[in-house]
Amino acid sequence: MKECDWPNRKKCCEILLENIAPDDVVLSSDEAHFHLSGCFNKQNFRYWAESNPRQKHERPLHSEHVTVWCAVSHLAVIGAYFFEENNETVTVNSQRYVHMLRSFLQPQLHQFGQSEVWFQQDGATAHTSKLSMELPTQMFPSRLICIRGDIPWPARSPDLAACDFFLWDYLKAKVYTHKPKTLDELKDAIRLEIAAIPPAMVEKVMLNFRERLHKCIENEGKHLDDIIFRTRKPRN
Numbered sequence: 001m002k003e004c005d006w007p008n009r010k011k012c013c014e015i016l017l018e019n020i021a022p023d024d025v026v027l028s029s030d031e032a033h034f035h036l037s038g039c040f041n042k043q044n045f046r047y048w049a050e051s052n053p054r055q056k057h058e059r060p061l062h063s064e065h066v067t068v069w070c071a072v073s074h075l076a077v078i079g080a081y082f083f084e085e086n087n088e089t090v091t092v093n094s095q096r097y098v099h100m101l102r103s104f105l106q107p108q109l110h111q112f113g114q115s116e117v118w119f120q121q122d123g124a125t126a127h128t129s130k131l132s133m134e135l136p137t138q139m140f141p142s143r144l145i146c147i148r149g150d151i152p153w154p155a156r157s158p159d160l161a162a163c164d165f166f167l168w169d170y171l172k173a174k175v176y177t178h179k180p181k182t183l184d185e186l187k188d189a190i191r192l193e194i195a196a197i198p199p200a201m202v203e204k205v206m207l208n209f210r211e212r213l214h215k216c217i218e219n220e221g222k223h224l225d226d227i228i229f230r231t232r233k234p235r236n
Helices: 005-019 094-112 130-139 162-178 183-195 199-218
Strands: 025-035 065-072 077-082 117-120
Touching: 005 199, 025 162, 025 199, 065 162, 065 183, 065 199, 077 094, 077 183, 094 130, 162 183, 162 199
Parallel strands: 025 117
Antiparallel strands: 025 065, 065 077
């Protein structure tokens, strides 16, 4: 993260807290690669593990993998959606991303009833091209959180995104205990573990999201050193 990112992060957190009510639905979305070799990859993603963070990890070059998309809210995790064609994993581009939004995400929004639904995505080109922006702008009028949206999402901020600070690491720890031997088994394990996430856990995750916004403001936009799940009543 660069020093010039700090004001943008602080400003974004302030705007989010001013505009998003505690009972609004925030969908924090992202994609990640899960390798059959047992490794997980998320571009620009870093997290602290219980083991030595400087420990070297290796995986076979060109290991088979799946690319999965999910969105975390305080009510549930939407997903998994796998980017593939003819049962083969494909690169996420603008056309495929829009297809996912239209065919997979949009039909599921009815579950939130009359709640205000906000949608957060990062600044990947597949998310922010002109083609990609048209549909989410229509789906979430005045409630799109991204670099070119109604509330600009700050660059280099995985510590504020629920998929980054919670979901991918959590799934990694669960999915590979199944020891999948094929891509189909890997996908089944991902679906199974997402479905098994307790409602109370995602509720706590999104309460923690709001706490992170407060902490980022207090920290003048700098990265958060360490935020744990809190059981006390959160700030509004």
